[in-house]
Amino acid sequence: MSMVLFASVVRVRDGLPLSASTDYEQDKGLQETKKHLKGLSKKLSQFPDRCSLRSGLYNINFTSSLGVGYMMVCTENYPNVLAFSFLDELQREFIVTYDTKRINSALRPFSFIEFDNFIRKTKQRYNSPRSLSTKINLADMQTEIKLRPPYQLSAEDIGSINGFSQHKQSKYKGIAPNQMLEAVTLSGIIACILSVLCGALNLLRGVHAIESVLQCYLFIYFSVWRNIKSFLAFAMICLCNMYLYELRNMWQILFHVTVGAFITLQIHLRRPQGKAPDYNV
Template sequence: MSVILYACAVRSRDGLPLSASTDFHQHNQVLECKRKLKALSLTLSQCPARGTAQGRDLCIHFSSAGDVTFLAICTDSVPSAVAFSFLEELQWEFSVSCSSTSVALASRPYAFLGFDRVIQRVKHNFNFARGPPVHLDPSPPPVIVRLEDVEDVNVIVNGYSTLPMQSAPNYRMTPVTALGILSLTLNIMCGALSLIRGVHLAEHSFQEGYGNAGKVTAFLTAFSANILQCYLHLFYCSARKRKTCGLLFLICVCHVYLYGLRNLWQIAFHVLVALLSAQQTLIRKPLEKHCDIGV
């Protein structure tokens, strides 16, 4: 029996899933094909507009239109013409209901959840109609894509693709704790104190020369490091651990250099606040990836 098992829409430039059909296929072969589909979606910017990735018994067909690509998992008995007619039908339905601007501004997975029902309806029509509509397509024939190449590009480990850990709006962090809020408040206060002292010292010393330029720079550097510590605590970015430790070291060096303008108790307070902020930043981890719809 010719069957379209699964279909989804993703953003072509980064593979962000926009919508997908809900299904309950728990067969290992189907699940494995879905994982390969996810890996393929991350390389669509390097793929042709139309293509087919052939598996043993299942095939992945994909077709791009603008910034949106539709992909479908079908049994190998589904004719290529039928599969691409199905994808074209989805493209037309999507273009009617969703604008290119909303696609470009989407920042979270499955932002077009309502389109799932359309995918289900069109999939049902193609699967159960006696003669699914097949359109004459003047487009070039689909390019055959090797899934092994896709896996190599995405560094798939045990069937899962390892995503590059970059700063991105899709990474959500665990909630900020009460101690984390306290560290942010103290960090802002320490940064404000350093800024005020630095500006005050600059106003009085630069009138007589630049002998305290190093001290002013240390105050302003400590202020900047405090603000960056707050940023690292609130948002995810790459090399987060190294940056956190580097900022802690920088704050310690600045306040040791400022000994004389600040007493030991003041230096100890600023260093302890920086240490608390670094500790809270390091224990705040990205949330585990949520299960995708239909997977």
């Protein structure tokens, strides 16, 4: 029998579980699959925004948007279109019910325990195809999955988490840099212009100019470990200005360090763009 067995909502940046369905299933294979799901939840930021993973007799499907991940375990024969329609319903309800500030400030696991009731009711609906078919229109989801099918994860992709022993580099990493970033703000434009100016002023010093160019690149394009790279670039700017202390006056040093700090902040503030739901569908 095809059915949804378990579902959870997690915060993407750290895998903190925000809500989950109550599960009394003691099947060993399902419990093992849930361990895989827990491991995946801690690495959602490294994956494309829509993925599937086969785990024995079960499938793990998940989507992520606006800093929140929606995950589920279903039987291997459960239709993909129903699985992702189920996740889409969870996403729509969750982002309407809870604002981003509250999600980001959550400290304890299952801070939104009251959302479990919606997960339970939605799971019951999706496990009753007869009553479900009259309440939702799957045509749009079918078209979307056909045009942009979920990425199929494998043991090679996710490495050695929760019993997987493969250590090869993930094939999906090439997808990450194409992720869109949020719209550029006025302060971001100013920071980028000032950084280009710093790079031009340091053009004769080679490596020192590259740091400003790198920061501009990190601001404009998405990159894996983007924030860490920006902090390293800023650290190099500080070190280079310390090295050039005798060749520059205090105002010049202060200008370069301030611009470096400003664009580093803008890189941190410009988040990857989540897929906003279409409420007209």
